[in-house]
Amino acid sequence: MSLIPTLAETLARARADLRMGLPVVIDGHLAAAVETLSPERLADLAGLGAPVLALTDRRAGTLKARAYDGDLARIALPGDAGLSWLRALADPAGDLMTPLKGPLTSLRDGPADAHRTALALAKSAQLLPAMLLVAGPVPPGLTVLRSGPALTQLLAAPHLAPVARARVPLLPAERTRLHVFRPDDGAEEHYAVEIGDPPRDAPVLARLHSACFTGDVLGSLKCDCGPQLQAALGAMGQAGAGVLLYLNQEGRGIGLANKMRAYALQDQGFDTVEANHRLGFEDDERDFRIGAALLARMGFARVRLMTNNPRKVAMLTAQGLEVTERVPLIMPPNRHNAAYLDVKAQKSGHLL
Numbered sequence: 001m002s003l004i005p006t007l008a009e010t011l012a013r014a015r016a017d018l019r020m021g022l023p024v025v026i027d028g029h030l031a032a033a034v035e036t037l038s039p040e041r042l043a044d045l046a047g048l049g050a051p052v053l054a055l056t057d058r059r060a061g062t063l064k065a066r067a068y069d070g071d072l073a074r075i076a077l078p079g080d081a082g083l084s085w086l087r088a089l090a091d092p093a094g095d096l097m098t099p100l101k102g103p104l105t106s107l108r109d110g111p112a113d114a115h116r117t118a119l120a121l122a123k124s125a126q127l128l129p130a131m132l133l134v135a136g137p138v139p140p141g142l143t144v145l146r147s148g149p150a151l152t153q154l155l156a157a158p159h160l161a162p163v164a165r166a167r168v169p170l171l172p173a174e175r176t177r178l179h180v181f182r183p184d185d186g187a188e189e190h191y192a193v194e195i196g197d198p199p200r201d202a203p204v205l206a207r208l209h210s211a212c213f214t215g216d217v218l219g220s221l222k223c224d225c226g227p228q229l230q231a232a233l234g235a236m237g238q239a240g241a242g243v244l245l246y247l248n249q250e251g252r253g254i255g256l257a258n259k260m261r262a263y264a265l266q267d268q269g270f271d272t273v274e275a276n277h278r279l280g281f282e283d284d285e286r287d288f289r290i291g292a293a294l295l296a297r298m299g300f301a302r303v304r305l306m307t308n309n310p311r312k313v314a315m316l317t318a319q320g321l322e323v324t325e326r327v328p329l330i331m332p333p334n335r336h337n338a339a340y341l342d343v344k345a346q347k348s349g350h351l352l
């Protein structure tokens with residue numbers, strides 16, 4: 001029956017619900033994002049059963065809570081836990097002011113699949129990965145999801161369809177076309193900037209660029225993204241051909257709000273990797289399967305990849321693309337980004 005929402009459509013709804021502060025249902029648990037939860041909804045959820053807070057092992061580690069489920073911790077809520085207690089566990093902004101939040105009791109028994117799915121959903125909705133779950137009677141009207149490989153696969157690699165394309169002459173490359181691709185799960189669109197007419201039967205000069213609003217648009221000096229973007233387009237313009245994928249994976253996949261939370265932590269003295277971990281994220285949440293799928297769909301099988309990041313090469317190769325050459329894209333540092341670039345080289349394996 002075509003009028004019943006598909007899994008991708010249900011996922012799109014679930015993300016929107018969580019961002020609005022509405023719980024969704026996962027394997028019979030009501031699951032709400034702490035970041036957007038209202039006091040009224042917290043009270044109503046607590047009235048249905050015993051709420052459990054799911055945090056990633058990264059966030060649990062910062063809070064010195066045991067993560068018996070490997071990649072996540074399920075924390076029992078004390079009877080007097082209110083929204084401010086939950087928010088303090090979810091958001092590290094106040095960690096230095098109020099370092100001791102425990103003792104925290106982590107659960108050991110029972111399955112954690114719904115909790116794991118809930119955290120993956122929070123991340124994909126670009127919310128802080130902290131979810132409140134209650135197993136109890138399910139009110140009507142909520143979006144219902146089931147954990148499993150189909151959902152996991154969809155979260156990592158939605159199906160992308162071409163929507164529109166047109167000529168956009170650029171300063172560094174006048175013969176340029178911009179292609180827009182839309183995923184079927186309501187997530188963000190991604191773009192391909194095609195310069196010249198790159199032949200499909202030869203390796204193409206290519207770049208997988210992740211969105212950086214601060215660097216690309218505002219010219220922030222805190223990272224190297226803006227100069228890298230311009231240098232890549234310039235090199236493709238000079239060569240007369242190339243393809244730059246502009247992937248809307250702001251902040252290495254955590255979204256702009258969380259990236260600004262990470263920047264605020266960096267102002268407190270944490271580096272870019274530590275800041276992501278304290279927020280509950282991995283240092284890099286990006287999945288380059290989308291990039292590989294877009295290149296393949298545009299007819300490219302072999303690339304000369306402009307990057308300093310060996311993970312990008314590995315991920316494209318794992319998806320069946322041939323990286324015939326890694327072309328370094330090293331920008332001169334400035335006094336605001338030198339430490340950041342050092343951390344990328346030392347902790348994230350960047351070849352700088």
Ligand SMILES: Nc1nc2c(ncn2[C@@H]2O[C@H](COP(=O)(O)OP(=O)(O)OP(=O)(O)O)[C@@H](O)[C@H]2O)c(=O)[nH]1
Nearest residue numbers: 209210211212223249250251252262272307308309
């Ligand atoms: N979470 C987080 N993201 C950041 C920070 N600084 C920059 N970014 C993001 O990092 C990403 C950089 O993307 P890329 O330049 O494509 O990738 P890369 O891993 O640096 O690899 P290269 O191909 O060598 O440039 C963008 O999404 C930026 O928004 C930061 O301090 N924290």
Ligand SMILES: [Zn+2]
Nearest residue numbers: 212215223225
């Ligand atoms: Zn940047």
